[in-house]
Amino acid sequence: MNMNMIKLLSVAMIAFYLTGCGIQSIPRSKNSVEASQAEIVNQYKRRADLIPNLVNTVKGYAKHEKSTLTGVVEARAKATSTTINAGDAASVQKFQQAQSGLASALSRLMVVVEKYPDLKADRNFRELQAQLEGTENRITVARQRHIQNIRLFNDLVTVFPTNITNNYFFHHKKMAQWTTENVETIKKAPKVEF
Numbered sequence: 001m002n003m004n005m006i007k008l009l010s011v012a013m014i015a016f017y018l019t020g021c022g023i024q025s026i027p028r029s030k031n032s033v034e035a036s037q038a039e040i041v042n043q044y045k046r047r048a049d050l051i052p053n054l055v056n057t058v059k060g061y062a063k064h065e066k067s068t069l070t071g072v073v074e075a076r077a078k079a080t081s082t083t084i085n086a087g088d089a090a091s092v093q094k095f096q097q098a099q100s101g102l103a104s105a106l107s108r109l110m111v112v113v114e115k116y117p118d119l120k121a122d123r124n125f126r127e128l129q130a131q132l133e134g135t136e137n138r139i140t141v142a143r144q145r146h147i148q149n150i151r152l153f154n155d156l157v158t159v160f161p162t163n164i165t166n167n168y169f170f171h172h173k174k175m176a177q178w179t180t181e182n183v184e185t186i187k188k189a190p191k192v193e194f
Contacts, residue, residue, distance in 0.1 A: 022162030026170055029153040033175060036146035037086045043139045044079065044099055050135065051076045051106070054128045058109065061119035065112045068105075075105035086150070089176035096179070106132070143178055150175045 055069050062069075079102040084095040119125055154174045157166040166172055 022156055022165035023169070026153075026156050026162060026166055026172065029149070029156050030172065032149045033086050033146070033153050036142065036149045037084060039142045040139065040146055041084060043135060043142050047132065047135045047139065048076050048080045048102070050128060050132050051102075054109070054125070054132065057122065057125045057128060058113065058119060061116045061122070062112055068108050068112050072102075072105040072109050075102040078102070086175055087173070092176050092178065147178050150177050 051072060055072055058065070059069060075098075079098040082095050082098040083091065085091040113119055113125075153172075154177075156162045157170070157172045158174060
């Protein structure tokens with residue numbers, strides 16, 4: 001074999017190794033996790049942006065429900081001030097707790113709304129409620145994508161042969177998976193009584 005053939009084979013082997021060993025797939029997977037996390041934050045921000053209009057609409061009808069409205073505003077402030085870092089399990093948990101607090105406050109607000117038929121019939125309120133429901137669906141889809149992207153990334157950094165590349169070049173740790181705050185409560189079947 002001549003020298004050019006050896007060089008060509010060497011380049012082909014290096015190219016084959018680089019495409020199958022995680023050199024490209026690990027950073028791409030990490031980028032996907034970051035993008036899906038940004039999408040979650042974006043959808044939560046969309047929900048937070050709807051809340052002031054929703055609160056103002058309810059205020060006009062339910063003036064004596066001040067504590068509920070204040071709770072929603074405070075929960076929104078906490079949720080929007082909490083940041084998230086996919087590589088840090090504590091920040092993910094803190095972010096999830098803040099978002100759960102906001103969801104809980106919104107649930108209490110919707111219970112209050114049931115007392116006011118005129119409010120439920122208000123066109124602005126109905127539109128805001130529909131947008132909020134759509135946003136909740138978007139959040140669910142974004143969270144599902146994020147969970148899948150984290151799983152794929154964790155597979156790349158822990159499963160052979162890409163884990164070897166990770167251990168020698170990148171040194172990424174497994175990312176904390178997105179979870180729910182009240183796992184034990186969810187495990188129990190709801191009690192139905194008539």
